[in-house]
Amino acid sequence: MNLQSLLKYGESExxxxxxxxxxxxxxxAVAFANAKGGMILIGVSDKGNISGVDIGKETLAKWANQVSDKTEPQLIPEIEVLEFEGKKVVVVNVPEYPIKPVSVRGRCFKRVNNSNRSMNSQEIAEMHLQSTGMSWDRFPAAGKSLEDLDLEKVRRYIRKARVSGRKGFGEDEDPIRVLEKMELVKDGKPTWAAGLLFCKDGRRFLSQAVIHCGRFKDQTLVIDDRLIEGTLFEQVEEAIGFVRKNTSVKFVMTGKPEREEVWDYPLEAIREAVVNAVCHRDYTALALRSGSMKMN
Structure with a gap:
């Protein structure tokens, strides 16, 4: 392990x-276990200067036991000692824990850039579902009914799926039956996913399920913004439309009958970024800055 290389890059995720x-x-250690794993260097200042640490015969075992005793489920870190210019640095390796989240004294932390952030109850629940291969949107939506769904939107989806050949739906198949086959309706109740995909106009099935788009002139000045609601299908198309509106395009004459459009951001990349963000988060912020596009 090259200690100098680690210090050179500084603290990170x-x-x-x-x-x-x-x-x-x-x-x-808990934050790393709840993310992709990580390494803690003890005996190093925040600025990456080696101060060293004094350790005795039982120090490493004592530290490992403290990590295990204070965490739930118990973490068992790998600990080793490195020496540099006569100073000792203890390396604590924490692997990603398979079933999350891990807590310390009843609190859960996650790693955000180079710092640890306390998790709220929603984040804890979502992390647990994801780590067990499940997702909150597969569960029946509390307080919702089939009356909250727009069946004409379901029929339009069925027609498009049949034309594209992606789904083998019958020509006159009942929309509720189709949703049941796709596990979007369970025991006569719509799941959260069903509502996000096919809710009626003017109804926000989930309060935070919106996209907030903004175009920034600099770090603090917003020159265009829009809050987009509706179904996820509608949100994707409107978000892409916002990006197109705020993206420069030049027209290149190639000698062909039609001129070629060259966008600052490839349109397929824009669509992929928006779709991924919408599919993986309840709330998505889309920010455009000069020379860059960022999903928050």
Whole structure:
């Protein structure tokens, strides 16, 4: 392990510096376990300067036990010692935990860039569902009924799916039956996914299921913004329309009957970014800045 290389890049989503072992070290271990895993260097300042750490015969075992005793489920980190210019640095390797989230003293943390953030109850529930191969949108929507769905939108989806050949629906198949086959309706109740895809106009099936688009002139000045509601299908198309509206395009004459359009951002990349964001989050912020597009 090249200690100098690690210090060169600084703290990140997978690397943390600590001058000493304390409760914050355990929080970092939990945050790494709830993400992709990571490494904690003890005996290094926040700026990456090696201060070293004094360790005794039982120090490493004591630290490992503290991590295990304070975490639920128990984490068992791998600990080793490196020496640099006569100073000792302890390396705590924390693997990603398969069933999340892991907690410390009843609190769960996640890694965001180079810091640890406390998780709220919704984030905890969603992380657990994802780690067990499930998703909240597969569950029946509390307080909702089939009356909240627009069956004509379902019929339009069926027609498009039949034309594209992606689904083998019958020509006159009942829309509710189709939703049941797709597990979007269970025991006569629509799932959250069904509502997000086929809710009636003017009804927000889930309050935070919107896209907020903004175009920034600089870090603080917004020169165009739009809050997009509706079904996920509608949100995707309107978000792409917002990006197109705020994206420069030049026309190249190639000698062909039609001129060629060259966009600042490839349209397929824009569509893929918007679709991925909408499909994976309740709330999506789409920000456009000069020379870049960012999904938050």
């Amino acid at each position: 997978t690397l943390e510096f600590k001058e000493k072992f304390d409760d914050r070290t355990v929080e970092s």
